[in-house]
Amino acid sequence: MLRKRHRILYLGPEGPRGHSLLVPVVAAINFFLFIVTMYVNDCPAHRRSSSGSCTLPSLGRLSFEPLFDNPLFGPSSSSLSKMGGISSETVAGKHQIWRPFSCIWLHAGVFHMIVDLISLLFVGIRLEQEFGCVRVGCIYFLSGIGGSLFSLLFIENRVSVGSSGALFGLMGAVVAEIVPNWSKHEGKCPTFATLGVIALLLFIIGLFPHIDNFSHIGGFLFGTMLGYVFFIRPHFDWSKYPMAPHNRITDFTIDSSRKMCKMFLWVVIVVLLAVLYLVFMVLAFRGVNGNDHCSWCRSFSCAPSSHWNCGGGSNSHSICKYMIRGTTMLLTCESNQRSQIYSGTFSLSSIKEFCDELCS
Template sequence: MAETINDQSQNGIKPQQPPLSISFDFAEEVQQEQRTLLFRSRSQRKENTWVISLFVVLHIVAFAAIMFVNDCWTNSNGDCVLKFLGRFSFQPIRENPSLGPSSSTLDAVGALRRSLVIQHHQTWRLVTCLWLHAGAIHFIINLSCILLIGVRLEQEFGSLRTGIIYTFSTVLGSLTSALFVQNSPAVVSSSALFGLLGAMLSGIIRNWKLYSDKVATLVSLFIITMGNLILGLLPHIDNFSNIGGFLSGFLLGFVLLFNPQLGQVAQTKQGLFEYNVKSSVKFKHKVDNPVQRTISLVLFALLFTGSLLAVLYGVDANKYCSWCHYVDCVPSKRWSCNDKPTSCEVLVSPGRLTLTCKSNGHFRVYPFTNISKERIEDLCSLICA
């Protein structure tokens, strides 16, 4: 054998080189850079999604508690929708088109109302309003979209970052709502969904080269966003909180949603694949751009701090924008966007209650008298609308 090798060397024939082997680690790193589907099936995603699941469970408990407190069957003398639900039945559609509790119930459980937050300094409502839904329609659509978007984000980027985006989006949404809220109860639970939508948009922009289904995802995000903004035109659902939540999620997405797999690209490979490694390192640096992250973080900090200070000083943003209230409510024959205080003349006779609106003279006779003062105010608002 040795003689054969010597003969090959003397004749100018180079001995055959052993085949080049690629380490499993490096092959795996190259595979990580291939484009993936953002909306992969659940069977292809094994990551835990406990954060979104926890928030959804808390919202379910909160909505059940609100309807228990509302007790339409008793407080509205049986004038309810889906009466077979008993205590958990809904207020009439003319009163709450979202199929939910009364305005007085929303006030009682912590909805935002300008007079209560600013004049009576009930700042705790900035927190309680985060867990409230206007009704069953709002509840089902909002939580379904949160599951659709939030689970994907948590599987892709982890529970910690998703939880941070969710929490700060709801808080900034609450602050934004407090700047525009008028004298009707408002809930801001949708701000979490819009925060997740904004984060997914910035995550797609930031990791643009990693995903192959970008167009389909962007179309889905647009449809979900527009659908929920239209839903926000119904009474009690605050669209300003949705805008604040979206801005929060969009900025925090640039700060937090860089692809964690890119951090595993080795920088010590040499030889034949050196060019590919340099490209990988350059791409990693482009995605994890510290300047972009810093600018987004500064903008978020300014937005959050400015909103907080404006709320603490009692700023009414409606004074600087006369048309902004149309973003949150569009007048309809079925409901009113009038936020002016209403007053009714109350006449109680045996077995009858007569309410007459002092502003327009409209009146209505009810076949009961055993209702609370808060409930009388609800009925008065309907008559004066």
């Protein structure tokens, strides 16, 4: 059979086309850094009372923050920021240009990490077997950075982390490879169904604190363009075969013209990618706030709820640390580092009110 059929997420009867090393290594590093983040967080050290107790305190230093602060079973926002999470304060205010890269190695909690790593292994290993570690690695890291830069326009002073933007970049690359070569692929419907399920799960998780759906959008945008750049396949040239079904000269002409069109589009996309990276970088480091032009964008990144604290600007919840001893509470706002001592009995709603007042 002259025309070769391709599979990306679903292997053919011949099995894997190659080996995968990069994706498992990246997944292992992500898991290791989550353990390091929990160790650095050290929840019992800054929560001494039952009202502010850690989740699963039996884990000791690796125990999780209270579910109001982090419903995904993970560290505090200050620990995520210390490990390399992004926020407008650290990137635009302190010009820490390494954070859009460092944040893609971190995860907000156990649930976030499990979904991300399982999806990465499923999608990434298949892609690496098909296209190699160099091209897949370039798409993964470049789309992750692009997603981080895009999310900086909307997260304000809320800390955001995660490799989901890079994962969405890989999924965008799959779409960019399949659509132009539609007739050459088998298993297209199962592939798109799988990508849809993964995207839905990541979108739902993106509504929780410390994760940002705008990084998913940015990662998919960059990944789609990068996929066309790195996954481009030459058009099949029937003129090389004596059993070609059509006239050789005609097929050669069609093949050459298609190659020229693909090359022109490739150059346009490369230039567009460079422009988008530059624009998003300038906007992010200038601290431009996209929420000023979008009234619903804050809810798209972190859905407001009485069960968790979204943090952020004046129109969202504030993030505070509190320590209660008897009838005295020490409250510290994480965004401006202001502290104040309160006396009395405290409910969760009253702590939130004091926190909003202290951070305003």
